[in-house]
Amino acid sequence: MEEGKAYIESGILELYVLGELNEQEQHEVEAMAAQYPEVKQEISAIELAMEEYAIQHSVQPSIGLANKILEKIEAATVATPKVSENLTPATPQEAKILPLYPEGYESKLKTLRIALIACAVLLIVAGIALYTAHTELGTAKEQIIALNQDKQKFANTVNYMKETNRELQTIADMPNDPDWKIVKLAGTKMDPQAKMMVYWHTSGRHVMVDNSKMGLPKNDQAHQYQLWALVNGKPVNLGVFDVKADTTHILLKMKEIGSAQAFAVTLEKRGGVASPTMDQMIVMGSVSI
Known part of the structure; x- marks a missing residue:
């Protein structure tokens, strides 16, 4: 049940109805709809909502459109040929003059013309309505895509705020837990102004670097900073x-350590090295007991 609800809230069903998914993604949606009735109901609700939106925003043709069509059809209509009044009888007897068209033909022809005109008007009206509906549906499609993008941005923001609050709460709770050691690392002769903070949980072995209190120069693409623990020398x-100036986390988790007398940071080639380059040590700090 929770999985079906989460799938509905992901926004993929709107893209499915709009035909924006590839074949594999379509099969995935259809499989979820077969498994979860609420997913199938949501697809039907989205389709109905789009249809109602297109109908409500359709544009009616102008009143003068039918008159213009009638005028063009009447102008193109070929006049009915007249029957010659001077027919010479084939025999000396008086010949009977028969009408060229059956009785009532003119009335039926007029009715047929009116019906054709009405059909033409309806066809044009339907075409305009279809074009308008297509345009409105395209607009609705763009709006749905934009809403899904905004929804994703909002979700990312919420997740960032939750993570930030959790990390801030962890820092706030540290003074109440004697197992947390807050180690201040000061600059060396390489950069006397450099500084940073390391948090170490002695029993849990956790080691974290505080990005909000990072006082190190920004490294280039070829180098990275490497954290070291000094264990028995x-x-x-x-x-x-x-x-990074735009880091997304306050606390950066490092590798765990069970014991340490000090922490230090060196500037090394990207990916790190097996042993520290001592002349590249930028900060160092001892663990207070």
């Missing part, structure tokens, strides 16, 4: 990271 690799 030996450096242990805790992973690499980049310094």
